[in-house]
Amino acid sequence: MNNIQQNSERDGSFQLRGNNFTLMVLKLIDPGDPGFLPNLVNKIRQAPNFFRQAPVVLDLDDLVGDIAGLDFGRLVTSLREVNLFAVGILGGTAALQEQALRAGLTVLPAGRGGRVDSDHRSSPPAAGTGGATGVSGNAGGGDAGGDLPARAAMVIAEPVRSGRQVYAAKGDLIVLGPVSAGAELLADGHIHVYGALRGRALAGVAGDKTARIFCQSLEAELVSIAGLYRVSEDLDKSLLKKHVQIYLDSGYLRINALS
Amino acid sequence: MAKIIVMTSGKGGVGKTTSSAAFGTGLALRGFKTIVIDFDVGLRNLDLIMGCERRVVFDFINVINGEANLNQALIKDKRVDNLYILPTSQTRDKDALTKAGVEKVLDELRRDFDYIICDSPAGIEKGALMALYFADCAIVVTNPEVSSVRDSDRILGVLASRSRRAELSLDPVEEHLLLTRYDPDRVEKGEMLRVDDVLDILAIPLLGVIPESQAVLRASNVGMPVVLDEKSNAGQAYLDAVARFLGEPVEHRFVKPEKKGILQRWLGRTA
Numbered sequence: 001m002n003n004i005q006q007n008s009e010r011d012g013s014f015q016l017r018g019n020n021f022t023l024m025v026l027k028l029i030d031p032g033d034p035g036f037l038p039n040l041v042n043k044i045r046q047a048p049n050f051f052r053q054a055p056v057v058l059d060l061d062d063l064v065g066d067i068a069g070l071d072f073g074r075l076v077t078s079l080r081e082v083n084l085f086a087v088g089i090l091g092g093t094a095a096l097q098e099q100a101l102r103a104g105l106t107v108l109p110a111g112r113g114g115r116v117d118s119d120h121r122s123s124p125p126a127a128g129t130g131g132a133t134g135v136s137g138n139a140g141g142g143d144a145g146g147d148l149p150a151r152a153a154m155v156i157a158e159p160v161r162s163g164r165q166v167y168a169a170k171g172d173l174i175v176l177g178p179v180s181a182g183a184e185l186l187a188d189g190h191i192h193v194y195g196a197l198r199g200r201a202l203a204g205v206a207g208d209k210t211a212r213i214f215c216q217s218l219e220a221e222l223v224s225i226a227g228l229y230r231v232s233e234d235l236d237k238s239l240l241k242k243h244v245q246i247y248l249d250s251g252y253l254r255i256n257a258l259s
Numbered sequence: 260m261a262k263i264i265v266m267t268s269g270k271g272g273v274g275k276t277t278s279s280a281a282f283g284t285g286l287a288l289r290g291f292k293t294i295v296i297d298f299d300v301g302l303r304n305l306d307l308i309m310g311c312e313r314r315v316v317f318d319f320i321n322v323i324n325g326e327a328n329l330n331q332a333l334i335k336d337k338r339v340d341n342l343y344i345l346p347t348s349q350t351r352d353k354d355a356l357t358k359a360g361v362e363k364v365l366d367e368l369r370r371d372f373d374y375i376i377c378d379s380p381a382g383i384e385k386g387a388l389m390a391l392y393f394a395d396c397a398i399v400v401t402n403p404e405v406s407s408v409r410d411s412d413r414i415l416g417v418l419a420s421r422s423r424r425a426e427l428s429l430d431p432v433e434e435h436l437l438l439t440r441y442d443p444d445r446v447e448k449g450e451m452l453r454v455d456d457v458l459d460i461l462a463i464p465l466l467g468v469i470p471e472s473q474a475v476l477r478a479s480n481v482g483m484p485v486v487l488d489e490k491s492n493a494g495q496a497y498l499d500a501v502a503r504f505l506g507e508p509v510e511h512r513f514v515k516p517e518k519k520g521i522l523q524r525w526l527g528r529t530a
Contacts, residue, residue, distance in 0.1 A: 158419065161419065162409050162410075163417075178462055180460065181412075182409055183416075
């Protein structure tokens with residue numbers, strides 16, 4: 001996901017251009033905790049491909065513990081050992097920023113890009129013990145991309161036929177026609193179907209519990225939010241063929257008629 | 260330049276070959292030079308349905324392989340002017356169909372004909388893919404029954420993603436629905452899907468509804484396209500569909516149960 005910006009300059013030996021990247025943000029809480037690295041390694045092991053040589057931004061806003069003793073040089077080295085490449089920091093005191101710069105890390109502006117996602121979307125559950133680490137997923141790059149929506153939607157204008165699978169990664173999925181039995185919709189964000197939903201719809205497949213499904217006529221084979229699912233047989237018959245929304249409410253899958 | 264029509268369905272036994280024969284004959288009766296090609300390699304049926312099985316010398320696969328030229332393989336229908344058949348091989352399988360080979364044959368036919376009808380085999384594998392790949396227009400043959408409707412839906416998805424028009428991002432393949440073996444009496448009793456139910460799911464324009472009819476089986480067995488049986492409902496319904504295909508506004512018939520006379524009621528006849 002890197003959208004090339006319109007303004008690029010070319011000058012013989014190099015080309016300078018703007019680009020957007022999705023960066024992971026590692027929210028540091030207490031990096032001095034002895035459990036910090038082991039827990040982080042555990043987390044990475046769950047999705048090794050996703051984290052391989054991943055550039056990360058260190059978020060210093062929620063830092064507790066021994067702030068003054070934070071050694072960026074050592075932190076960067078130990079992160080590199082687990083295949084994470086720290087490229088910059090977010091937030092923190094002026095003194096910390098100064099230290100980070102000396103250690104070769106850039107200071108990213110704490111703009112919308114870095115914040116919107118983590119506020120509006122639940123991040124994948126942090127490693128259990130002590131809450132020493134929390135990896136907040138899918139934060140946008142902080143530079144120049146402020147006017148881009150944090151979450152791009154995929155729009156499908158034609159009917160989704162049986163046998164077709166559509167996946168909207170990192171965003172919402174909007175279907176303007178009917179979704180046939182035997183078709184499958186997947187989205188990291190919400191799913192909207194402006195037609196009959198007869199196939200399967202799985203919203204929040206990356207774990208977002210706030211994702212919802214909206215459809216004009218509920219005739220689905222299966223609906224799921226963040227892994228909690230219900231099959232056609234278990235749907236409330238009074239809601240069939242109704243205009244509904246489906247969402248998670250304190251761990252329960254709810255289906256409500258709209259209007 | 261000919262228009263290439265694929266007669267397809269996904270599911271087998273719904274009436275693709277019967278419809279190809281009837282529709283092709285209907286177009287030829289309207290004066291269009293029409294050819295029907297059998298893509299069901301290994302399960303050669305079109306020649307039987309069209310009554311020319313005893314005149315097959317060379318076939319589609321021979322032409323693809325360069326073992327015969329088109330003129331040697333084309334069979335001219337004896338009853339209808341402008342109607343030709345290109346039979347397939349009974350001894351080979353679908354692997355004998357190559358994209359380049361099929362394209363070569365279709366390109367040659369395009370110059371001489373108005374309509375080329377590709378009679379697709381069932382399934383979504385090679386034979387069916389080759390039959391639909393070059394299509395400008397698809398007639399999806401569906402029975403009023405849930406599994407047939409779902410398979411038709413699948414094939415519509417394949418048309419939208421794997422045809423030549425889809426691959427080259429040209430205008431999409433034109434889609435038409437032909438609902439066959441429709442029995443209004445059984446629909447009334449709730450034993451079959453209604454036209455509206457099928458249209459609701461497939462969401463493509465309705466070209467025609469062909470009523471279930473004894474005449475179809477009779478016509479197949481004597482090798483005569485059913486449109487040539489002027490007395491049959493099915494034959495008339497196919498001719499209506501051809502007229503609609505050519506842009507003429509024709510009202511749909513045979514969708515509601517027939518009002519029976521007292522004598523028919525006594526005899527309990529349905530056709």
